[in-house]
Amino acid sequence: MSSLALFLLVVALAALGWLMARARATAFRRGGSAPRAHSLPSYHGWYVALWTAVPALIFIAVWTPLSANLVMDEVMSAPAAASLPPFEMQRVAILREAREIAEGIRPGGFHPESNALAPAYADALSRTRTMGAVVALLLAFAGGAFAFTRVSPHFRARTRVERLVMAALLGASTIAILTTLGIIASLLFESARFFSLVDPLEFLFGTHWSPQIAIRADQAGASGGFGAIPLFWGTIFIGAIIAMLVAIPLGLMSAIYLTQYARPAVRRWMKPLLEMLAGVPTVVYGYFAALTVAPAVRDFGKAIGIASATSESALAAGLVMGIMIIPFVSSMADDSINAVPQAMRDGSLAMGATTSETIRRVIVPAALPGVVGGVLLAVSRAIGETMIVVMAAGLAANLTANPFASVTTVTTQIVQLLTGDQEFDSAKTLAAFALGLVLFVVTLLLNIVALRVVKKYREAYE
Amino acid sequence: MNSMTDTVAATPLRNDAAAKMTAREVSVFYGAKKAVDSVSIDISQDNVTAFIGPSGCGKSTFLRTLNRMNDTIANARVEGQIVLDGEDIYAPAMDVVQLRARVGMVFQKPNPFPKSIYENVAYGPRIHGLADGRAQMDEIVERSLKRAGLWEEVKDRLQDSGTALSGGQQQRLCIARAIAVDPEVILMDEPCSALDPIATARIEELIHELRGRYAIVIVTHNMQQAARVSQRTAFFHLGSLVEYGETSEIFTNPRVERTKDYITGRYG
Numbered sequence: 159m160s161s162l163a164l165f166l167l168v169v170a171l172a173a174l175g176w177l178m179a180r181a182r183a184t185a186f187r188r189g190g191s192a193p194r195a196h197s198l199p200s201y202h203g204w205y206v207a208l209w210t211a212v213p214a215l216i217f218i219a220v221w222t223p224l225s226a227n228l229v230m231d232e233v234m235s236a237p238a239a240a241s242l243p244p245f246e247m248q249r250v251a252i253l254r255e256a257r258e259i260a261e262g263i264r265p266g267g268f269h270p271e272s273n274a275l276a277p278a279y280a281d282a283l284s285r286t287r288t289m290g291a292v293v294a295l296l297l298a299f300a301g302g303a304f305a306f307t308r309v310s311p312h313f314r315a316r317t318r319v320e321r322l323v324m325a326a327l328l329g330a331s332t333i334a335i336l337t338t339l340g341i342i343a344s345l346l347f348e349s350a351r352f353f354s355l356v357d358p359l360e361f362l363f364g365t366h367w368s369p370q371i372a373i374r375a376d377q378a379g380a381s382g383g384f385g386a387i388p389l390f391w392g393t394i395f396i397g398a399i400i401a402m403l404v405a406i407p408l409g410l411m412s413a414i415y416l417t418q419y420a421r422p423a424v425r426r427w428m429k430p431l432l433e434m435l436a437g438v439p440t441v442v443y444g445y446f447a448a449l450t451v452a453p454a455v456r457d458f459g460k461a462i463g464i465a466s467a468t469s470e471s472a473l474a475a476g477l478v479m480g481i482m483i484i485p486f487v488s489s490m491a492d493d494s495i496n497a498v499p500q501a502m503r504d505g506s507l508a509m510g511a512t513t514s515e516t517i518r519r520v521i522v523p524a525a526l527p528g529v530v531g532g533v534l535l536a537v538s539r540a541i542g543e544t545m546i547v548v549m550a551a552g553l554a555a556n557l558t559a560n561p562f563a564s565v566t567t568v569t570t571q572i573v574q575l576l577t578g579d580q581e582f583d584s585a586k587t588l589a590a591f592a593l594g595l596v597l598f599v600v601t602l603l604l605n606i607v608a609l610r611v612v613k614k615y616r617e618a619y620e
Numbered sequence: 621m622n623s624m625t626d627t628v629a630a631t632p633l634r635n636d637a638a639a640k641m642t643a644r645e646v647s648v649f650y651g652a653k654k655a656v657d658s659v660s661i662d663i664s665q666d667n668v669t670a671f672i673g674p675s676g677c678g679k680s681t682f683l684r685t686l687n688r689m690n691d692t693i694a695n696a697r698v699e700g701q702i703v704l705d706g707e708d709i710y711a712p713a714m715d716v717v718q719l720r721a722r723v724g725m726v727f728q729k730p731n732p733f734p735k736s737i738y739e740n741v742a743y744g745p746r747i748h749g750l751a752d753g754r755a756q757m758d759e760i761v762e763r764s765l766k767r768a769g770l771w772e773e774v775k776d777r778l779q780d781s782g783t784a785l786s787g788g789q790q791q792r793l794c795i796a797r798a799i800a801v802d803p804e805v806i807l808m809d810e811p812c813s814a815l816d817p818i819a820t821a822r823i824e825e826l827i828h829e830l831r832g833r834y835a836i837v838i839v840t841h842n843m844q845q846a847a848r849v850s851q852r853t854a855f856f857h858l859g860s861l862v863e864y865g866e867t868s869e870i871f872t873n874p875r876v877e878r879t880k881d882y883i884t885g886r887y888g
Contacts, residue, residue, distance in 0.1 A: 506733070508725035509720065509721075510718065510744065510801065524734045
């Protein structure tokens with residue numbers, strides 16, 4: 159019996175249990191023996207259904223991967239396995255063929271050994287499957303029967319079911335946390351391998367980035383360099399400097415306009431429109447940057463006499479990224495300006511301050527911590543942003559402050575290092591993980607600081 | 621209209637020689653709703669005037685027309701005439717910034733700015749350009765804090781945040797802030813409603829001290845407070861001015877039935 163059929167059978171049993179338990183609970187409710195039973199009939203139904211399904215499904219989930227190992231053990235101990243070639247790749251290929259024959263996916267094997275092994279395989283498969291199905295169904299029956307015997311007017315089925323619901327919700331939230339931990343672990347592990355090949359000090363403070371490893375000693379371009387400073391600088395230059403020079407003033411000013419000047423009717427359509435910017439896919443921003451903004455920036459650079467202006471410039475990527483970030487800055491600023499009490503505004507206006515004096519001297523200073531928090535979140539978003547810089551910023555690891563020159567960023571290089579066929583044991587590939595780790599640590603710190611700042615400020619007005 | 625029969629207009633005090641502000645037939649609308657109905661009143665220069673009345677009677681709304689704070693509410697509309705020293709404050713020629721420098725306001729809930737104590741007081745003088753240099757500003761700050769009775773408590777910590785003070789101190793700081801621009805009239809909108817009895821007594825004492833130097837109008841829902849601090853009392857009910865007169869008269873011998881009912885606690 160296949161796993162899917164088994165699963166459906168267990169679910170069907172659970173449904174049957176649900177109907178039976180509900181009918182029984184309804185009967186004692188209707189029968190007048192216990193009109194004030196603790197739980198509604200459907201809770202009794204759920205109680206039985208869950209007892210039927212959950213243990214059996216957990217068993218199936220554990221058994222399925224486990225049974226593959228059992229099958230393999232059994233096949234390897236069969237007499238036909240003795241004739242398997244010693245070479246690992248061939249063995250794997252033969253075993254795969256044998257399984258496909260056993261399952262009837264292919265009629266005959268390319269290797270004679272696999273045909274010989276197929277009956278043993280089929281045997282083992284059917285035995286473990288039958289065993290699994292029997293145990294699962296027994297569990298389902300036992301669980302369901304046990305639960306069904308407990309259905310009585312005073313049984314608190316509702317409490318039990320609610321508790322399981324809570325456990326399921328807790329489980330769901332744990333998955334996200336565990337995934338994060340897994341990502342951190344893999345980053346740390348691969349980075350450790352990288353740092354065993356390349357000195358961490360060279361990586362963090364070196365200024366020469368040329369991620370290649372020589373195959374022969376005398377090869378051209380043999381000199382690899384893993385100094386990531388040009389990447390860090392490019393990331394900061396585009397994401398934290400140019401993009402913020404665009405996003406902070408524009409975002410803040412639009413938030414001020416929307417909260418302080420715009421009439422409610424204007425605000426109602428303008429705010430969603432502005433926030434729509436956040437919904438544009440970054441790849442669209444990317445080609446907007448590469449095809450529209452970058453040539454314009456280059457032409458402008460040439461026009462004002464900067465000969466080194468290229469069509470892959472920090473300025474083009476930074477400008478577009480700044481535009482992308484505007485909604486983040488403006489909606490955070492909007493929130494923190496709105497959190498400044500009206501009394502503050504009235505107090506200032508009653509002193510004879512104009513609206514703009516009130517904004518400049520009272521509202522913005524009072525909202526500043528929230529705005530700063532928003533900006534930090536925006537920076538962390540900007541330095542992790544990939545598509546725009548991949549398409550518009552270029553690959554040359556230049557250490558320059560010229561905004562018309564091409565620079566590269568951490569994310570661009572990660573994409574570059576991991577695109578195409580890679581050996582996963584060379585420093586070149588592993589460098590991507592080290593870069594990812596640095597990026598992760600920096601954005602994590604930025605997020606923590608930003609959230610602290612925002613939280614501290616929120617408390618001040620409660 | 622029938623209700624007019626039990627309303628005595630403000631005639632007895634209309635020709636007050638020392639009237640600082642006069643309102644004539646002032647109505648305030650929020651959208652289509654009339655919140656204040658044709659109020660006429662004279663605000664005396666030398667006395668403290670109290671506005672009393674049950675919640676929602678329009679006393680705070682009327683107070684806010686006196687320095688045009690209702691301008692900040694999008695759908696509020698004011699009709700009638702309000703004159704400050706012979707100038708119509710709703711005339712197009714009147715600059716609202718200058719008006720508010722002359723008619724200051726203290727709010728229900730203390731609302732110091734999240735700045736230092738010094739900067740809170742210096743705020744008004746700065747935006748109106750009243751001080752030349754640091755020394756003069758120091759002088760204004762000190763004088764204002766002294767008049768507000770706060771100087772002794774804060775003189776050693778002027779750079780501390782204004783929001784770190786106690787509620788009563790914050791309210792006196794707001795009064796010092798209002799005084800700092802040397803206004804002619806100070807409007808107080810239930811200034812003690814968020815304070816404990818001791819802080820309230822301190823503010824009431826302060827109002828006594830400030831009387832004469834500034835024309836003071838105080839809105840309160842506490843009748844004992846009105847009796848303690850004011851010389852003139854106006855009773856508002858359902859958006860209209862029911863009775864206006866000497867505080868002693870209003871509290872001992874009201875001429876209108878509704879005033880008497882309110883003062884004796886029949887409703888409100």
